[in-house]
Structures are given as structure tokens and as C-alpha cells.
Amino acid sequence: MEKDKRYKQVKLLISKGEIKSFNEIFDTLLKSILARDLHRKGATLTKLMKRVDKFYLRDITAIADLLEIELEPVLNLIIAQYIRNKTRK
Numbered sequence: 001m002e003k004d005k006r007y008k009q010v011k012l013l014i015s016k017g018e019i020k021s022f023n024e025i026f027d028t029l030l031k032s033i034l035a036r037d038l039h040r041k042g043a044t045l046t047k048l049m050k051r052v053d054k055f056y057l058r059d060i061t062a063i064a065d066l067l068e069i070e071l072e073p074v075l076n077l078i079i080a081q082y083i084r085n086k087t088r089k
Helices: 006-015 022-027 031-037 042-050 057-067 071-088
Strands: none
Touching: 006 057, 022 031, 022 042, 022 071, 031 042, 031 057, 057 071
């Protein structure tokens, strides 16, 4: 199966600094596509979006691989999302 073309768009937006937290990825990429590619259920991914501290490192690594970027930018997006979620509580 061919990888969804929106991954390249997300990669570009991350490199330009236009995506600043993890959940902003889903303004471009459908959650269902990432869930499928991670071999997760959509509901599970939704829960992880609310509690990004529950992501496994293997999932974060897989996301970086799908985006064809280094691990660090994905970790930074997740940290930013964690801080954003924490301040909203």
C-alpha cells in the first residue's frame, strides 16, 4: 500500500515551524490514516491525543518514520502538546 501523500505536507509544515504541537498534525493528516498506519484503532489514537504522555516510544518512532523525519522534532511536538494539554486542565 502506498503511503498517504499528506505525510509529505505534514513534514514540510513541521520543517517550516508551522506545526507547533502534536495535534496540529491532524489539521492536515486524517487521524484515521495515522491510526491505520500505526496499526491502532482510531479510538485509541484519540485517547493518546488527549494523553500524549501515554504514547509508546515505538509509536513515536513509527510516526517519525512515516513522516520521514528525525525522532527529535516529533518528540518536541509531543512535549508541546503535553504542556498545552496540562495548562488547559
